[in-house]
Amino acid sequence: MIKGDILECWIDGKLNLTFDNHYVQRQYVIPGLDRKNKEVIVKVINAEAVPMPMTLNIRNGELKLAFETEKFEMMNIKNCMLSACAGMLGLAAGCVSEPDGEIKVDFARKGADIPASMYGIFFEEINHSGDGGLYAELVQNRGFEDTSVPEGFRVEDNRLYPPAVCNHLTGNKPGKEMCYRWPAERIPGWQLEQVTGKGASLSLMQEKPLHHATPTSMLIRLPEEGNVVNVKNTGFWGMNIVQGDPYHLRFYIRQHTPFQGNLDVLLVGHDGAVLKKVAVELKAGSAWNEYKMELVPEASDTKAALVFQLAGKGELALDYVSLFPGHTFMNRPNGLRKDVAETLYALKPAFVRWPGGCIVEGISLSNRVKWKETLGDPMTRPGIYDTWGYRATMGFGYHEFLQFCEDIGADGMFVCNVGLGCQGRVGDACTDKELGFYIQDVLDAIEYALGDPTTTWGKKRVESGHPAPFPLKYVEIGNENWGPVYEKRYDIFYKAIKAKYPQLTLISTLGLGGNEKHEKVDMIDPHWYVAPDTFFDMDSIFDQQKRGDYKIYVGEYACNIGVKGGNMRGALGEAAFLTGVERNSDLVQMASYAPLLENVNDRVWPVNLIWVDSYRVMGRSSYYVQKMYADNRPSWNLGTTVSQPELPVTVQGKIGVGTWETQAEYKDFRIVLPDGKVEEADLSRIDREWKPISGTWSFGDGGYTQSESGPMKWAVWEKEWPENCTLEMKARKKGGSEGFLIFFGVNDQDGYVLNIGGWGNSATAFERMNNGGLSAMPDKVAQHIETDRWYDIRISMNRGELTFYLDGEQILQTKLTRMNRYAVAGYDEQKEEIVVKMVNAEDTPFDAVVKLDNVKIEPQGKVITLSALSGNDENSLDQPDKIIPRTQDYDRFEPEFNYRFEPWSFTIFRIKVKK
Numbered sequence: 001m002i003k004g005d006i007l008e009c010w011i012d013g014k015l016n017l018t019f020d021n022h023y024v025q026r027q028y029v030i031p032g033l034d035r036k037n038k039e040v041i042v043k044v045i046n047a048e049a050v051p052m053p054m055t056l057n058i059r060n061g062e063l064k065l066a067f068e069t070e071k072f073e074m075m076n077i078k079n080c081m082l083s084a085c086a087g088m089l090g091l092a093a094g095c096v097s098e099p100d101g102e103i104k105v106d107f108a109r110k111g112a113d114i115p116a117s118m119y120g121i122f123f124e125e126i127n128h129s130g131d132g133g134l135y136a137e138l139v140q141n142r143g144f145e146d147t148s149v150p151e152g153f154r155v156e157d158n159r160l161y162p163p164a165v166c167n168h169l170t171g172n173k174p175g176k177e178m179c180y181r182w183p184a185e186r187i188p189g190w191q192l193e194q195v196t197g198k199g200a201s202l203s204l205m206q207e208k209p210l211h212h213a214t215p216t217s218m219l220i221r222l223p224e225e226g227n228v229v230n231v232k233n234t235g236f237w238g239m240n241i242v243q244g245d246p247y248h249l250r251f252y253i254r255q256h257t258p259f260q261g262n263l264d265v266l267l268v269g270h271d272g273a274v275l276k277k278v279a280v281e282l283k284a285g286s287a288w289n290e291y292k293m294e295l296v297p298e299a300s301d302t303k304a305a306l307v308f309q310l311a312g313k314g315e316l317a318l319d320y321v322s323l324f325p326g327h328t329f330m331n332r333p334n335g336l337r338k339d340v341a342e343t344l345y346a347l348k349p350a351f352v353r354w355p356g357g358c359i360v361e362g363i364s365l366s367n368r369v370k371w372k373e374t375l376g377d378p379m380t381r382p383g384i385y386d387t388w389g390y391r392a393t394m395g396f397g398y399h400e401f402l403q404f405c406e407d408i409g410a411d412g413m414f415v416c417n418v419g420l421g422c423q424g425r426v427g428d429a430c431t432d433k434e435l436g437f438y439i440q441d442v443l444d445a446i447e448y449a450l451g452d453p454t455t456t457w458g459k460k461r462v463e464s465g466h467p468a469p470f471p472l473k474y475v476e477i478g479n480e481n482w483g484p485v486y487e488k489r490y491d492i493f494y495k496a497i498k499a500k501y502p503q504l505t506l507i508s509t510l511g512l513g514g515n516e517k518h519e520k521v522d523m524i525d526p527h528w529y530v531a532p533d534t535f536f537d538m539d540s541i542f543d544q545q546k547r548g549d550y551k552i553y554v555g556e557y558a559c560n561i562g563v564k565g566g567n568m569r570g571a572l573g574e575a576a577f578l579t580g581v582e583r584n585s586d587l588v589q590m591a592s593y594a595p596l597l598e599n600v601n602d603r604v605w606p607v608n609l610i611w612v613d614s615y616r617v618m619g620r621s622s623y624y625v626q627k628m629y630a631d632n633r634p635s636w637n638l639g640t641t642v643s644q645p646e647l648p649v650t651v652q653g654k655i656g657v658g659t660w661e662t663q664a665e666y667k668d669f670r671i672v673l674p675d676g677k678v679e680e681a682d683l684s685r686i687d688r689e690w691k692p693i694s695g696t697w698s699f700g701d702g703g704y705t706q707s708e709s710g711p712m713k714w715a716v717w718e719k720e721w722p723e724n725c726t727l728e729m730k731a732r733k734k735g736g737s738e739g740f741l742i743f744f745g746v747n748d749q750d751g752y753v754l755n756i757g758g759w760g761n762s763a764t765a766f767e768r769m770n771n772g773g774l775s776a777m778p779d780k781v782a783q784h785i786e787t788d789r790w791y792d793i794r795i796s797m798n799r800g801e802l803t804f805y806l807d808g809e810q811i812l813q814t815k816l817t818r819m820n821r822y823a824v825a826g827y828d829e830q831k832e833e834i835v836v837k838m839v840n841a842e843d844t845p846f847d848a849v850v851k852l853d854n855v856k857i858e859p860q861g862k863v864i865t866l867s868a869l870s871g872n873d874e875n876s877l878d879q880p881d882k883i884i885p886r887t888q889d890y891d892r893f894e895p896e897f898n899y900r901f902e903p904w905s906f907t908i909f910r911i912k913v914k915k
């Protein structure tokens with residue numbers, strides 16, 4: 001008999017039973033294996049009045065089976081036997097005695113059509129998502145331009161500083177603190193190993209460039225005879241070399257001074273084992289010569305390297321070293337890594353958005369993406385110093401993007417620059433006079449995709465081997481731009497593009513309601529990067545939007561606050577948000593998660609959908625949410641309601657104070673306990689009782705002061721407080737740009753914050769804190785905090801109801817509730833199936849009665865379940881299948897049936913309609 005919290009046990013060396021039993025009272029689990037009948041037998045006793053939230057995962061070879069226990073009442077001790085053998089699954093549906101909630105789908109209430117355009121993808125070169133990710137090139141820094149400083153920028157102390165031009169919104173020039181990542185290595189990606197002799201060196205040079213667009217080459221100096229060196233490129237954290245596969249090597253060499261000796265090219269394993277060796281016959285003379293060869297390795301290694309082995313004396317210049325797998329996605333030259341592209345293809349994206357994202361705008365205008373420089377022979381592409389902190393080859397350029405759209409049956413969305421550098425960075429603006437250049441630039445881009453061979457840019461496409469037009473359907477006018485300059489420019493671009501290409505859908509980057517700032521809008525593109533709770537709160541945000549003559553494209557969204565690198569709770573936050581998207585498909589017509597990809601060795605953005613390394617690809621739990629939505633897109637919505645019990649929210653934990661870009665002093669802390677007793681903080685004991693988490697805190701004149709600048713600085717009173725207290729204190733702002741942060745219900749890095757005079761000292765709101773990240777709750781009031789004035793602050797917490805008083809006046813009241821169950825349903829006309837999607841973002845099962853009104857159904861159908869044992873769970877490259885959808889046949893659908901939804905799950909029913 002086993003009893004306890006989280007237990008794991010191995011039986012027979014193969015079978016892994018994992019229990020997640022949060023209640024440690026009178027609840028017991030007895031697992032066993034019946035070898036003869038090849039059955040797992042689990043006996044469960046639950047002698048508690050509460051349900052027993054147990055999920056049982058049984059892994060047997062490839063098979064993952066999931067069960068749930070029965071619910072039993074107190075004193076009604078029963079045994080429940082669940083059994084399964086390979087290939088079969090026992091579900092606990094139907095065992096639900098008393099449902100907690102109801103999901104009602106009314107077949108007669110036909111809602112909006114769900115357009116085929118709904119689920120797409122957004123690709124941006126970020127986190128080495130292209131170079132080192134989707135783009136199949138194996139050599140890093142192939143053109144030796146990785147340390148070429150972008151025009152107008154400078155490098156100081158290994159940081160990159162942008163040009164000192166004014167932000168058009170603020171009028172400010174970038175300060176000293178605005179600087180960006182710069183490579184620490186002299187020649188990134190390349191290393192020199194002196195095998196024999198001494199004095200050999202590698203250096204970068206600009207003399208006699210191979211091509212004007214790529215001015216730098218690498219000089220290899222072997223000063224004396226007898227020198228043997230390995231010049232090695234380790235790729236993007238290793239190269240995946242597969243025995244017997246062809247690899248195309250291309251490079252250029254020039255004898256800078258006469259070279260006497262030999263050159264061999266090798267593929268070597270991580271341990272130095274030779275996978276392939278080819279002798280190269282060097283061409284004489286000081287001009288550049290191109291070398292091309294196919295290498296077929298005799299052994300495999302996932303972390304291999306390319307080596308130029310030189311023996312002799314002299315100086316060689318090397319440039320544009322490219323090693324490409326022969327097998328790319330659809331075998332396209334200069335193509336995409338097969339496994340990565342297939343992972344994208346599996347999402348069946350309706351559209352692809354390219355090239356960004358912030359990189360469209362650049363840190364400043366000078367390093368924006370210039371699509372014309374991404375065409376043609378990759379050797380001639382200068383690349384860009386990418387906004388995300390590394391040089392990108394733009395090998396996955398405009399043509400490759402359009403080709404990829406065509407290959408996967410997706411429509412293309414091109415995002416153009418409107419003469420504005422990223423407004424959150426330098427934010428420079430071209431003059432109105434220069435705007436014509438940017439308008440022409442986007443018209444040329446469209447012409448390249450759609451123009452016939454008689455047009456200038458259509459002809460270039462034909463010359464690049466693609467006579468037919470590409471499927472370009474959308475143009476986004478700018479990326480995350482706002483403000484009066486943008487609003488005006490959008491209108492100018494809109495008219496110019498529509499006049500020539502009326503068939504295109506044009507998208508504004510303003511948020512909800514932004515259409516009112518423009519003359520005409522086809523679509524607007526709001527972005528959300530939030531904590532899961534924000535998406536749980538927001539599932540109905542579109543229900544309330546005014547319907548008008550524009551549509552919505554949610555171009556970027558993700559739960560990326562308080563979820564570490566991503567977890568199931570975040571994925572369920574996105575699934576909940578998407579119930580609102582799908583339900584409002586008359587208004588919201590397109591959505592794409594962001595960012596799409598990361599190479600795990602360079603995560604510059606906190607949470608990304610798909611992870612890769614040199615040889616593996618893995619979808620996070622969020623990836624499977626996306627896939628399940630795309631695979632199960634109904635033709636139209638059906639009226640759906642969910643009723644569920646409100647779950648209690650307890651606000652219990654430590655309290656604290658803090659600031660955001662502000663200096664402030666706090667004193668006279670009082671806690672009124674539920675029984676009316678008052679506890680006061682003795683600030684003379686501050687060293688013992690308070691703990692600064694960040695910032696510079698000091699005690700003097702009876703007050704506790706935070707004196708540093710910068711985002712969130714906070715300290716906590718190291719004492720646990722019960723529920724339903726009132727917190728009082730005085731606070732005075734001493735300097736900086738915002739007001740006060742008051743923390744309560746804090747448990748480590750989670751809890752609640754009252755942000756008084758936040759958002760540039762303009763508003764006050766309660767916020768949730770997850771893993772130290774803040775996300776505001778929807779109710780916000782305008783508020784400004786004066787410097788050098790004492791304020792009386794009072795926050796009362798009463799059964800999840802939070803009330804804030806300032807100087808005795810009630811300012812804000814918010815009720816915290818948890819109802820983390822969401823559903824949406826629709827009808828798939830082609831398959832004649834009702835599709836019900838249900839999110840249970842709680843660590844307890846949801847027992848619901850599902851009612852299907854005004855329709856006759858077949859009992860047989862399918863249940864697709866994505867579930868995890870904990871909201872913190874996530875896949876990893878080593879365990880990519882921890883959280884993946886399970887599809888089971890199900891034969892107990894009825895017009896009214898009970899179902900137990902697993903804890904932490906996203907479930908889809910596909911139910912056949914009887915004709």
Ligand code: AHR
Nearest residue numbers: 356357358359480594595
């Ligand atoms: O997706 C990452 C970034 O988030 C995008 O580049 C930008 O548009 C947004 O700020």
